[in-house]
Amino acid sequence: MDSFQKKVVLVEDSPIALEILQRLLNSSPEVAVVGTARNGLEGLEVITKTQPDVICTDLLMENMDGLELTKRVMAQDPRPILVISNFVQNTDIDTIFRLLQAGAADVFPKPTTGSPTDYEQIKAALIAKIKVLSSVKVAARSQQKQPLTSPPEEAITSGPFLKTKTRVSNMTTPIRVISIGASTRGLQAIQKILCKLPSDFPLPIICTLHVGEGVLSGLVNWLSCECSLRVKVAEVGESPVPGTVYFAPEKNHLELDSRSKFMYLRSVPGEKHCPSITVMFKSIASYYGRASAGILLTGLGNDGAQGLQAISQIGGLTVAQDEKGGAAFGMVKEAIALDAAQYLLAIEDIAPFLVETVLSK
Template sequence: MKKIRVVLVDDSPVALFVLKKLLARSDHIDVVGTASDGRQALALIPMADPDVVCTDLHMPEMDGLELTRRLMEEFPKPIMVLSAVDGNAERTFQVLQAGALEFVEKPAGLAEPELKDKAKEIIDKISILAGVKVFRKRRQAGLAGLPTVLSPLPGFAPAMGIGQVLGQTLATPAVIGIGASTGGPTAFSEILREIPADYPVPIVAVQHMAAGFMSAFVHHLNGFSRIEAKLAEEGEKIRPGRLYFAPEDYHLEVERSGCLRLSGAPPLEGHRPSVGVLLASLGRHFAAESWGVLLTGMGKDGAAALKTIRNTGGFTVAQEEASCAVYGMPGEAEKLGAACRFMAPRAIGKLLAGLARR
């Protein structure tokens, strides 16, 4: 079996020592180089030709954000950011929008069993990222790496009704559920830029995210979203024009009454929160009155539940392969025939925004 080649980038010798010791637990990963900042990494990576780059975010000379931008412009590689949670939400999610695929909290030390759990998480993610094909990414102007002015999408005239876009008549749903994993923060950002302030439908969502980052993600979205994003609370009732995210380590479900329920039930297919748990509750309680959206991500979480929504008469969308960071979850939805349409995130945003114009 061919070993996965990894380059580690961190200005802390201790962090590099810990990470090398951690990755040595896997017999299919080979650390082929280390660098103490982004400039060294840019010189090293073309020669080492790694399958995955693991970098810290905060470094002198050139930080992880600029390194990610330069790599994705000049020598694209799957990038995993390993950094401490510091509350700088904008910086954290700029690096994901620049092209990094994963953001994982850096291990604090060598204590067991914490390091054992962290080792498994990082090794599993490196193993998956090594198989991801990435593409050159041109730098764009504007907030969080996105263009300031968005050009019209083909087939989406501003005054076009939602039925005209889809070639079919659709009832306004009672609730919309969205699920995402790897690459999801960028997809959510593109969707929310299209949603107007007077949005008539509540949205509930699950984003797989490393521990400690969910609050920062919601804060980041509220920096530009015209609807309020928030962490769901037990028993609260969903309201139009709000986006409710499952908190860390809790499943999220919606009852027929519109009340949110949080659960510490066992993970589903390794995930808590689970996209499948959320979408299944919509199919069960709202059927044809629900819409389901499945975005980029590793694995198959949510695909079967998306099929349930479609089978009960609800409308379903999955992210198209060309725009996905990882075509795992949408790809599984395609295999199951779970999605009525496959679209890019901006097109999904315009589709959802059309509900406000009806």
């Protein structure tokens, strides 16, 4: 095997699906299947022996399913996991989020018919996803829920970032809006933030998230059940109000007009992300100025970095998720390079920080 090839372990209980997947992946000179298993229990042994760059696993299997395998791997020997299953379609929102919460890096729906021809049609997308995931940093996850704790009194981040208490006390303009940007891997991070905010949180929260087509409505319904805040897709002509979380719609950028009402903007040819985090952040900065706050969570690429910079340069508050979360660090890394992030915080510290910041004014 060439040193540049991405090593993959396949965990799949269907002999036919396993054979097809193995043939598809091995057809790429950049991917090598170094081991296979019929269930999660066998998978753990194969993973230990082969030390793959990426694990591809089915969901429903006897003797240990894909969810339990994901939990075990992320607790003991963390590495990127791609769940390939019939049960991670756009309608399987709850299943998808349980997998992401357990630590899966992403999900990939199997072809509905399971024929070799249908698998061949998804080959390029599957190989591209595996190549991306092979570069994602992941960290161990405890299988027990951690209690909510506030940031340490004298918490200091590295480099140019100042003590939390010092920066908060120096703020002179009350924050009027919170904006959050994240990639697909930020689903669970957004949930962790929103679920720790009180139902009477006195500001609107506006979010842009990179998600697959057809997923957004399920995401909104799921978050509505998980947190005490109202969660919805922003509507054209609607004004953001306190205690409500608004998400940018699919296939449209979300902006504010001169009257603080939401408006949609269609993407232009060549744009990589629509909706775009940077477009949203820049619109927030333009309308709210120093009263705006932007939060950029980890993810691949650079979307959001220039937008966070716009908020920082106009005098608003900017926060970025630190690298310890284990997700892809590309977007935050770009923001740091632009000196756009005033605070670098662990995901569990962001909600308490926001509450303290808002209530201190």
